[in-house]
Amino acid sequence: MKKGELVFIPTPAIGHLVSIVELAKVLVHRDNRFSITVLVMKSSFAPTITSYIASIAASTSTTGIRFLDLPQVDPPSPEILKSPEVFISTFIENHKPQVKHTITNLIESHSVRLAGLVLDLFCVTMIDVANELGVPSFIFSTSSAASLGLMLHLPTLHHQIITDFKDSDTDFIIPAFSNPVPPLVLPSVVLTKKSDEYDMFLKIALRFKETAGIIVNTFADLESKAVNWFVELEGQIPPVYPVGPLLVLKGHTESPSDQIMDWLDKQPPLSVILLCFGSMGSFGVPQVREIALGLERSGCRFLWSLRQPSKTELTFPSDYTNPEEVLPDGFLERMDGRGLVCGWVPQVAVLAHQAIGGFVSHCGWNSILESLWNGVPILTWPIYAEQQLNAFEMVKELGLAVEMRLDYRSGADLVTAEEVERGVRCVMDGDSEIRRKVKEMGGKSKKAVMEGGSSFSLLGRFIDDLLDKN
Template sequence: MLGKISSDSMKKAELVFIPSPGIGHLVSTLEIAKLLIDRDDRLSVTVLIMKLPFDTMVGTYTQSLAASSPTGRIRIVNLPQDDSISEPTSHQPIKLCTVFIENQKPRVKEVVTEMTRTGSPRLAGFVIDMFCTCMIDVANEFGLPTYVFFTSSAAFLGMMLHLQTLQDSHNIDVTELKDTDTELVIPSFVNPVPAKVLPSTVLDKDGGATMLLNHAKRFRNTKGIMVNTVTELESNAVQSLSNIKIPKVYPVGPILNLKGETGSSQKTEILTWLDQQPPSSVVFLCFGSMGSFSVDQVKEIAHGLENSGHRFLWSLRQPPPKVKFGLSTDYTNPEEVLPEGFLDRTAGIGKVIGWAPQVAVLAHIAIGGFVSHCGWNSTVESLWFGVPLATWPMYAEQQVNAFQMVKELGLAVEIKLDYRRAGQIIVSAEEVKEGVRRVMEYDSEVRKKVKEMKEKCRKAIMDGGSSHTWLGCLIQDVMDNTPPSN
């Protein structure tokens, strides 16, 4: 599917990958690293892992990756753990991560210094996550080019760059848009974007907005920006990015981890249950590694599902002890938060689970719809498998993703577009019921469009496809700009 580039006469080159801490960013970053080395035998990759003290998923995932990398051309380096950040409640996520990543710069410099001592293969550059722009400073010290791997959509990339221009070139304080009915004209979107769907961080007057837009400012100082998207999915956004003065944008998606999920015993039980359901009959509810709800909201979802009459698979997680930042965990006894008798009444048509093997579930023929938080990885996975989305965004840029999928592209139905986790908004049982009903409609226009996009996404990564071609262009740029050996 991916034609290889190989030449024994050419010198080999190594890229240093620096993903953000957190499993969502790490998974797609490692997948693009694997794509690069599979495509070109000249390339090797060293991935520098920054692990937050309270994130237990990253270590498990990197161990499984190391065990499944027989080529030896992906090397995992775990940076020394920084235990100085032990209270995740003291900052918003972007502030916590910004401070944490900045503190890793000396450790990254030490590792790269050691790599330069051997001189073989030559260091070709850094590939940094969208939130690791401070590492451009380290790359510059070594005279190395930096590429960004943007783990969200091209439309959101365009939004960040546009808002950064408004802030820095036109002195517009975007945080003033909070709680207004303003609609923004943003080139990467066809429709005006309501301020109410902007990420909470963009509207944060306590420094979060400045931190986020400073990342966008630094994107402009890199050699190129890889985006986990497909030209055919975001044609307007990709075109708009080619019309502004920024580094070259490479739409190289969809970047997917289609195997290697942990939790095998749970996975087997879940898939066995799905095997017993009719094709396209089950709605899947899953809200990401940080997706959890209040008890009142759990009961509304349960009533909505029961009243919908549809079969369901519901990944129900409980909030972490430190609710401002952290990962959801499984309930020991979900009956404690569900309506009395709910599990008995729905035993024939529904299954409530904890952790979900999301890719394996979406790939299953029984799944007919996906109620999702609209994280970009989940959105791309859903399109890859041709499963229509019902949007319930919760944090980060998920409101933007939901707006794009529903209003821009017609690839999802709306449950909510502007859900604010910090507020006391309760999505009613009736809204849940209606959202499930619409996403499960057999002959809907949304379902037809999603099936068409599934085929376009798959063609994009094949020989001659748009993403396949862009990946080749990126590799050529990396090799052309690899600094000469000393």
């Protein structure tokens, strides 16, 4: 019998691509009745994708996974650049003819038996392609179960709340959360109803129910409230499969820097706080100086990934060529030996280092899972996308992080040196209850993916359901 071919269609952004490739690896390792093709959309706004895919394709651990580049399409018109979410959604929509043609050609040229499509949440438009080809489609959510819960509840909220969400004078009751959710920790794209971004997200949310199932990068012990709600809704929504954490723990996307790792090797255990804000996180000079003053006053050792804002909407932040120009006078000299300021850092390898005792994070979901896995408590500094919601969940729902801010967006007040100093000292407290809980949750995350664990079992259920549909 021929292997079943699953076609994965990720959003062309490194945070989305990495976790969906990890799902592909786990699936082909678990069951040799499947092989996987990952369709890659070429884009000038995601340059790191090309080198990542080249390294993965060359790895012996990815047997059973192939990568196919889709024909390049013209980027959307410049007027929608003001909304990155709408831009990326339109960019993906424009690939529909190429996706169908490439899959059809794959079936004919390789004589494969198409088993289904696994789609990133921004790629729900490809449900149409799956329907035309007569195969099931599945959503893969790279965010939390709580964020998925918001998406599934969004059509209900849309009818319940007549004002813009940002203008609501009450918090929202969202069944995936134990606590009422303040409007301003919701993702920016849903705050204003009369906007292209809101329309796009509502359309995505409505299409979730058309799929055969939703795979989510989390585990039951971490987000039991949301996971239990999905079970209660069985029959009203597609089956939900929490199969995480899906992390790049071996064969990192980038090699660790010798300078950084050598410096960490010289530091005492749990003595260093890492400041790192993801591929899109950066700060201008006034905020950089407040961070520096706060770190200096805290007395803590630190490793700071310092990036400067991008010049255009569709380019990434870059390293400062001369950090001394943006830091307080004499800061680097005063911090010599106590702190290291650098550009890009190999976050996975750094979080696993014994010297790291805390993490100032933008609260991207991959970063949260990596931090929990390594038992490192987070000081929350969310910036964009659903990060405010992640920070709220970690601080208020789960008690697994220290709050510095739950809402920090462009135009907001600066986070002051006093806030940084207080937050750093709090998260680096070696005897805190949060540190104990994070370490305990790290152990549970490892058990979830081991044989007999909840995520291991639910991946098996996904495979069984997929075979039934074939």
